[in-house]
Amino acid sequence: MALALVLHAQSPTIRGYQYWFDQFDQNDANAFFEAVAPATTVNLNNVPLNTESLSIGSHNVHLRLKDQASDGTVRWSSVVTRTFKKFHTGPWEIVAVRYWVGTPINEFDPLVRTKVFDTPEQQFELEDGPLDLCGYPTGNQTLKLQLKDNHGQWSSIVSRSVNVTSAGTLGLPTIAASAPNGFCPGTVVTFTATPPSGPNIALPGAYTWTVPTGPGWNHVPSTGNTIMVTIGSAGGTVEVFSTNHCGTSSTASLQVVIPTTPQQPSEITGPIQACAGETVEYAVTEVPGVTYDWDITGGWPDEGGPGNTITTTIGNTDAMITVTPTNACGVDGPERTANITVSSPPDAGEDASLVLCTNAPPYLLLNALNGTPDLNGSWTGPFGPDTGIFIPGSSPEGEYTYTVVGNGACDDAIATVTVNVMDLVLDGITGPSTVDEPGTVLFTATPTLVDADSIVWSIPDGWSWADNDLDPYDAEAYLDSPDEAVIDTICAKAYGGGCIGDTECLVTELTVGVSQVNNEGGRYSVYPNPNNGHFIITIGGTPTNGALVVVDALGQRVHHQPLAIGNRTLQLDLDHLASGVYHIRIRSGSDMLNIPVMIQR
16 A cells, blocks of 8 residues: 655654554564655655555554664654555456345345346446335335445445335246257256246346256256256256245246167168169168267268168178167167178160161171170060071061179169161262263262262263262263264262162263254154054164163153164063153164154053
8 A cells, every 4th residue: 555644854864664554563573664865854645555464454554753863863753643444456346236225223134135246247227127125115215225346345325216116926937958969967057047027027036946966966056047057867857936025936847858878770771682883771760869870881982870861872892781879968879780782783785776788797786785785695676585696688677675684682784776777779860861062961879768978980981080079979070072872871889887789870862973863764663653662663774883762751761771783673661651752762873763652551
């Protein structure tokens, strides 16, 4: 503490001062001496005194001065006494308030009531909550209060005018527990009592708690609305009721149930005989409040826990599944296991489609399947069991099924090959039917059913290729100038898909240097004309090498046949043509006869 004191001396000079406390004297070992610079005045304002040995509260300090004369004589002044109070060091916080209405005899009078704060406060306001004034006179009263700090010191008394009203009755509190995982032995749980609210409901002044006292149970005593309890090994009941100066509430209770050790799970359901690669689910019967930990040997992947099911993809080796139940407190129950026997699945390959040519060699259907099919399967064709060898031209088109028999839990594996047979046929060759002068001529082959990979062309003498690779189906040929009229044949053969097509030809009449010859002088005769398509033609003179072509009324060629040297009589069979007018063109050397005929049926 600091001393506020100014002392004066006349002569000689002050050399120091001595002080001591309470009942001790200047000769006591607890007396202190402080030397000062020689002076006639000593100012002890705010000079600290050594009070470490003193208790908190009121004390007396005794002090005297020491001086020294010029001849060295030492004298002491008379003793000065002062009263002071020693306080605690900070911080200071409010821990309780006591209050009363009326005139109590002392602090223990029942009129004096105390409210203890659960949490120390820096300041107290009546707005923080009503005080229990049960039993005090109602109406306007003078309320007196004192605050107690955390060092046990009470403040001076403060008076306030208040209006005391009827408090009503205490309602039944409700109890809540901070136990999200349940009541587990050894855990500390806070139980909280909450009073009801509403009109004519009194405010509790204190709470009385009752907790179980069996093995493991413990608690921190409390008269507040909360209590901290250590949960024991067996269940019990926590009870609480509230009181104030107006009365006592009914008792509320909360049953504490300790989670039991889980029983062994039910039998594991799911395939005990399993096929590798399948995705399956295993399960046990679900029990409320119990979680499950799953484990599978063999490195199988799993998507299980904490639920009662697990989904896994069957591995290639046998495995054991284990499920362990756990209650909310982390206590495990006996586990359940199941042994899984794994079978390897058969492989029939993957479906495929196959197109074969009519003239292709026999084909092993196993080679058509995609993937890596096992070799021990069997085939079934459109008409039943099959060898698996497809013979174009005799085997039926359609779906051929390859089956590899499963084993254990694995089903049969099935794959199909859909076979189609085709003919690579050209629908003909298009190009000019007559060529009357040398030059470049374009020919086009038209395939049917499937496209050809390539077309092989052939041309007669007197022609040369200008370009036979314009397009897979186009070719340009150049006609040289022939010496005489001829009927030439341009041919093409298609190749594709492993098939070789038939040869198609186009007959082209060359009219270069050809003279039209009429029937003057009876150069030819045709009989009978008209008839049903069978004609006899007689040609005058001696024919040279040439050709005979029949065209319809639109100029389209409908028949062609060679003309032998010296052959003067021709039999012409046009029975395949419809009724109508046709023209027979006969080339012989540089002459061309044009003979009209009629087919009539």
